[in-house]
Amino acid sequence: MTLPRTWRRSLAGPAAGLLAVLVGAALSTGASAATLFTDDFEDGNATGWTGSAGTWSVVADGSNALRQSASTLDARSRAGSASWTNYTVTARVKPLAFNGSNRFVALLARTQSDTSYYYVTLRSTNVFELKKLVNGSSTTLATAAATVTAGTWYTLSLTVSGSTLRGSVAGGPTLTATDSQFTAGGIGVATYYATASFDDISVADTGSPSPSPSPTGTTIVVAKDGTGNYTTVQAAVNGVPAGNTKRVTISIKPGTYRELVTVPATKPYISFVGTTGNATDVVITYDNAAGTPKPDGSGTYGTTGSSSVVIDANDFTAKNLTFANAFDEAAHSYDAEQAVAVTTRGDRLIFDNVRFLGNQDTLQPSSPSTTTIGRAYYRNCYVEGDVDFIFGRGTAVFDHCEIRSLNRGSTTNNGYVTAASTSNTTAYGFLFTQCSLTAASGVAAQSVHLGRPWHPGGDVNAIAQVLYRESAMGAHILPSPWDDMSGFSWRDARFSEYANTGPGSTVTADRPQLTAAQAANYTAQKYLAGSDGWNPIP
Structure with missing residues (x-):
């Protein structure tokens, strides 16, 4: 839906980078939970991460992300504490290229060393696995089919709670197993003869991706200043278990949240609510346009791909906040300048006192x-x-x-x-x-x-x-x-x-x-x- 322009306009500029580390806060339902660690790499560095083999750096990939750019055997980067016991680690993972067949990218939990940990993998052979590595020797604990496409972001989570293990792909399979090899340890990301980007990594000390909704529902708090359960909206969405049957309210404190947000079809009954009642106080925004080149060189985003927020879930609600696409038309000369703030594909959605800001589309x-x-x-x-x-x-x-x-x-x-x-x-x-x-x-x-x-x-x-x-x-x-x-x-x-x-x-x-x-x-x-x-x- 392109129309030549004689006038260009930009929205307010993006906010500064998010805090890298958040130390816990109690949920409003009274559940005992804390966020042990988050890193969205918006500060431009990988402080706190220790790389082993490969080439690790923070690069722009939609937003800043941790990238491993060498197609070598077993590249890993680890973070966190050896004393962590029961928790869920969640991350967005994008395999960029596989150097050969049967290669993978991975998310790690309870890491003991570079050769001992639990992990979930996305393999180039369209397989999702829950595994353990002990002194360099791997054992597959559970496996399922999953579509794995280079250049696509996937949200992975790995829960370790006592001897119970659970790995999941948002919108895809969930794997469970029982194993008592490791009782504590940090987290990590890894590639095996592959290159990949990793982003929005968070660790919650609950034994599930977020407190399971009680009969009366659950409230999760998002705050840029670290006073909530998460510092980003997407991390809070990632923390909601797939298939939830009760309302989960993500209560968002004032601030400009510069991030791409997707509410997947597998997570209905989610509400975004600005805490002040003033829609201008909470802004969720990004600045892709249809003609914006993708960082991996695979083309441009296209109209729907430019969306700052995508809502695929049913029964979603939003109240007292702003969704925006801050694409700066004056700074670019793209042939396709469609820049979507929100795309909805779910059913029975309610928006109350919500602002939608943009220009075309x-x-x-x-x-x-x-x-x-x-x-x-x-x-x-x-x-x-x-x-x-x-x-x-x-x-x-x-x-x-x-x-x-x-x-x-x-x-x-x-x-x-x-x-x-x-x-x-x-x-x-x-x-x-x-x-x-x-x-x-x-x-x-x-x-x-x-x-x-x-x-x-x-x-x-x-x-x-x-x-x-x-x-x-x-x-x-x-x-x-x-x-x-x-x-x-x-x-x-x-x-x-x-x-x-x-x-x-x-x-x-x-x-x-x-x-x-x-x-x-x-x-x-x-x-x-x-x-x-x-x-x-x-």
């Missing part, structure tokens, strides 16, 4: 596939951007939200609010009900479109559905507010309005209006009900 309500519906409810939210800044195939209701168009410097075309790609088998796409459509300073009158129909890859079955009803429209909205896109006519889409007000709402021949009878079938409840009768509307 700010917010993408989507779904797992064109045949699956993903519903999201945005209440009292703020969304800003310029070109197609609310786009995708999802079903989304914006209720009492401010939708703000930014200034692109054009007197005739300051962009498009929406670019829906609703499947023709999906009845409901985007609804804006009792919203305010506003414009930034300098935006020319009658210069912003309400939307245009996006047909991804020329998909003729993507028949956009968008309704603005009972909303106040500023003077920036064009009197003929719908536009064609990529050779597809807006008149073939399902675009309509109902009972809008304000200087930008004047009805013309190019503004399809619903009747009162038709509007009764296009309420927020109708959009969100689905087959399960979901109704998050207060």
